[in-house]
Amino acid sequence: MAASSNSSLSGSSVSSDAEEYQPPIWKSYLYQLQQEAPRPKRIICPGEVGNRPKYYGREFHGIISREQADELLGGVEGAYILRESQRQPGCYTLALRFGNQTLNYRLFYDGKHFVGEKRFESIHDLVTDGLITLYIETKASEYISKMTTNPIYEHIGYATLLREKVSRRLSRSKNESRKASVTNEEHTAVEKISSLVRRAALSHNDNHFNYEKTHNFKVHTFRGPHWCEYCANFMWGLIAQGVRCSDCGLNVHKQCSKHVPNDCQPDLKRIKKVYCCDLTTLVKAHNMQRPMVVDICIREIEARGLKSEGLYRVSGFTEHIEDVKMAFDRDGEKADISANIYPDINIITGALKLYFRDLPIPVITYDTYSKFIEAAKISSADERLEAVHEVLMLLPPAHYETLRYLMIHLKKVTLNEKDNFMNAENLGIVFGPTLMRPPEDSTLTTLHDMRYQKLIVQILIENEDVLF
Numbered sequence: 001m002a003a004s005s006n007s008s009l010s011g012s013s014v015s016s017d018a019e020e021y022q023p024p025i026w027k028s029y030l031y032q033l034q035q036e037a038p039r040p041k042r043i044i045c046p047g048e049v050g051n052r053p054k055y056y057g058r059e060f061h062g063i064i065s066r067e068q069a070d071e072l073l074g075g076v077e078g079a080y081i082l083r084e085s086q087r088q089p090g091c092y093t094l095a096l097r098f099g100n101q102t103l104n105y106r107l108f109y110d111g112k113h114f115v116g117e118k119r120f121e122s123i124h125d126l127v128t129d130g131l132i133t134l135y136i137e138t139k140a141s142e143y144i145s146k147m148t149t150n151p152i153y154e155h156i157g158y159a160t161l162l163r164e165k166v167s168r169r170l171s172r173s174k175n176e177s178r179k180a181s182v183t184n185e186e187h188t189a190v191e192k193i194s195s196l197v198r199r200a201a202l203s204h205n206d207n208h209f210n211y212e213k214t215h216n217f218k219v220h221t222f223r224g225p226h227w228c229e230y231c232a233n234f235m236w237g238l239i240a241q242g243v244r245c246s247d248c249g250l251n252v253h254k255q256c257s258k259h260v261p262n263d264c265q266p267d268l269k270r271i272k273k274v275y276c277c278d279l280t281t282l283v284k285a286h287n288m289q290r291p292m293v294v295d296i297c298i299r300e301i302e303a304r305g306l307k308s309e310g311l312y313r314v315s316g317f318t319e320h321i322e323d324v325k326m327a328f329d330r331d332g333e334k335a336d337i338s339a340n341i342y343p344d345i346n347i348i349t350g351a352l353k354l355y356f357r358d359l360p361i362p363v364i365t366y367d368t369y370s371k372f373i374e375a376a377k378i379s380s381a382d383e384r385l386e387a388v389h390e391v392l393m394l395l396p397p398a399h400y401e402t403l404r405y406l407m408i409h410l411k412k413v414t415l416n417e418k419d420n421f422m423n424a425e426n427l428g429i430v431f432g433p434t435l436m437r438p439p440e441d442s443t444l445t446t447l448h449d450m451r452y453q454k455l456i457v458q459i460l461i462e463n464e465d466v467l468f
Helices: 029-036 065-072 122-137 139-143 158-170 178-190 195-203 279-285 292-303 318-334 345-358 366-375 379-391 397-414 422-435 443-462
Strands: 060-063 078-085 092-098 102-109 217-220 241-246
Touching: 029 122, 029 139, 060 065, 065 078, 065 092, 065 102, 078 122, 092 122, 122 139, 139 195, 279 397, 292 318, 292 345, 292 397, 318 345, 345 366, 345 422, 366 379, 366 443, 397 422, 397 443
Parallel strands: 060 078
Antiparallel strands: 078 092, 092 102, 217 241
């Protein structure tokens, strides 16, 4: 969340409906401390050093002792030199003056310079970032430790006005589809405001399917001043100042990310594909109960393919299946998979199976896999059914709903067994390894568990009316 001043962001010209929106007051204390932090002062070696590594500059002074380094720094705050260790030749040290003492850090290079997790293009940037961090953590350690105690994230009253305006805009479009209301109208009103405000507007919109989803945080380097959208404090440093959710764009401190609720509202602009996308992320981004691929393919199969011999067992042409995949990735719910384009129904069944195989987390999740396998091993049919039902309750809502819908469809397939020759056991053989995979990538485990995978899917099909 970029900011241009110490105290607030400009909230003007977002849209005509959001002109009265007042952004929160960003806390300026840590920003002011960064401005006060000592600046790096490179102490240049007056002579040539023969063994200087090519990735160091004239701040390298060769093999000298700690005492010599301390003397060269001359007590100047922010002064620094590089030296080679006397005790361990070939090992390099950054000697840095801070807090009226000389600090020595083991220095590494792998294409970039680093002393810890962060990697820098230049020694100057490394020292600058280090001085900022040292200064802020020295001056504000207690303040930093309490940053998460009173977050703005949980008190989003400042977004109420905007939320009401967005809701009014959405209500004008009731004659449009639910998806269009959320994705198009909401984006128009909120796209230039923070993801935090977008979350507030969406979370209070009745049209949005309220599946819980964790944020997909990744370390991020912010250009220009940024403030944390959880605690409202400045995100200090030169690089890797915090983390950003790659699905919804929420920007927070790394330490604040541990406290953010599982309420990610994925932004369609950030979702590049339909296949290979996390299931919950996809359905939340498109505001659907289930992935569009599942709905559209099943609708097409039930319209013209239930009596097709070997349905789901017979494979379609791989090249044509890839074409369907690309159509969904490119066109989403507008993808045309009709008989005019793909007369062979096995291409559609193949595309559906491929979607399930390509999921980064299977429909039957890694977390529940072992519990399903253990349930399948129970000898008593009644106890086994009860155990399967209990594990089903552990699935994430979007996964549960997708599995429920698929099992209802596969039950319809079995009702046409006299034509398609596909009973629940045959479908279990096909869908077992498609819907569930062991957490560890082990061929031995997969082979050992195949009969249990088959049995689980068979049980789900035969008892879909009881289990779901």
